[in-house]
Amino acid sequence: MASFDRRRINGPEESRPPVFDDEIDSSPSNLTTREGRSPKDIRPIFLTPGLISQANGSAYIETEKTKIACAVYGPRQIKNAPYNEVGKLNVEVKFAPFSCTRRRAPMRDAEDRSTGVLIHQALVPSLRLELLPKSCIDVFITILENDGLEGCVASGSVAASTALADAGIEMFGLVTSCAGITMEKDIWLDPTAEEATQARGCFTLACMPALGAITSVWQTGQMTADEIIQCTEECQARCKDIHDVVATALLNSRSTKG
């Protein structure tokens, strides 16, 4: 499937991912009860700011099988552009070629860009861009391991907000994000990729717990209005917990830096 890219070492023209015989025989199991944790539990988050020394701010987040690194450069000058009164936020997402079950081409494709737009939407309301005329803030996110797109968007938003705080960019509040899915009767929070494929509908919410303001909502699939309201409340409650994790991580990294 790879087209010849003259800037990289190329393999054969066409190669396919391996097909497993146990996958052909068995169909995916129907999950009725959640394995390993209760429906409202989120997986433990490991978050470290300041991992990338070259960047102005950075963060690395890991939740079981989702691993994301984020670097923030800015505020820096926009060259060759007309005067802009309000600073620009530029979010670029890249899935590493080895991050998904099927190898991804090194070039940025539509999924990268739409994930970037979703994270941009979650972050922009929290930043004081009116204090940064003529400047832009670049947020680069690299997804090292992908366990479901909703998980990536949620963890990516949290990592980006932590990195922005680590870079010292003024903001109204930290943005945290949580995803939920509707199964037959329940709402399960923080879905894995396997759980998300069997869900009726998916819901990702980003908010600023410090201000109680929601910055972005992304909903796909079938959900009734009541389920959406219930999801909103549950995700917001979880976002508050994640906010504590982020705040502790930032304080710890500052105290060790001195």
Next chain:
Amino acid sequence: MASSSQLSQSKIDPSVFQRLHPRAYLERFLSEGIRPDGRDPGAWRGVSVNVGSISTAEGSALVRVGDTTIVCGVKAEIAEPELDRPEHGFLVPNIDLPAMCSPRFKPGPPGEEAQVLSDRLNNVLISLEVLSTASLCIHPGKAVWVLYVDATCLNYDGNAFDATLLAMIAALKNTKLPMAKFNEETGRTTCSHSSSVPLDIRHLPLSASFGIFDSSHILADPASFEEPLLDAFITVILNEDGALNSIAQSGLATVGEKSSEEVVAGCVAEAKKRCADTRKCI
């Protein structure tokens, strides 16, 4: 150009001095026999290797050499072999230097530095026969394994070549391929989750890089601040038994009174010690 006495008289903050006069900043340090990050000119940065952390990849490694961080993942796919080499698989290494790892790199397709690194790594892995491509054959003429070895730099603090080679070797060592069976009638290959085979790795080359500053100092393992100021680079690649695989030198390697042969010989001796230490990590 301002003389050093003029520079010493004006009171400038050290970090400002570093940005305005990087060459003089480095000269001042080296005249005292030390480098800006506190190392001796011949000292190496600590190495840490972490393998197998990425479950979506067949093999993976995370390497940190000082602050330089490289993540490498190996993905295996199946393809038809080339007509003139029907029993050989493919090994496709690539390094990506994204905009996140350093302010020097702009977003977009691989720049010159990434292309040169990819090419050098390809030469090392293919010409030194790190992996026997014949071992990647599933069915001659019909199906072979293609190993995509993709490395991404997360933090660029100089000497990406050493770190990336170490990451690729560690990732290949960690890789396990599923057992594959080729069905002659349907022409399809099926694999099984139940058993997996490690790769047939022949050699484990490791490298040690040096830079020469001002034809007077040899700096081992250059950091990102020192790299643009260096006149010449020497990279030595050694095998697992300490045998010399290749030496690459760009620029004049004369240092003070020593001729370039002596300098290179000295670097090879230092490289032997360094590679023996690094080898303990993989």
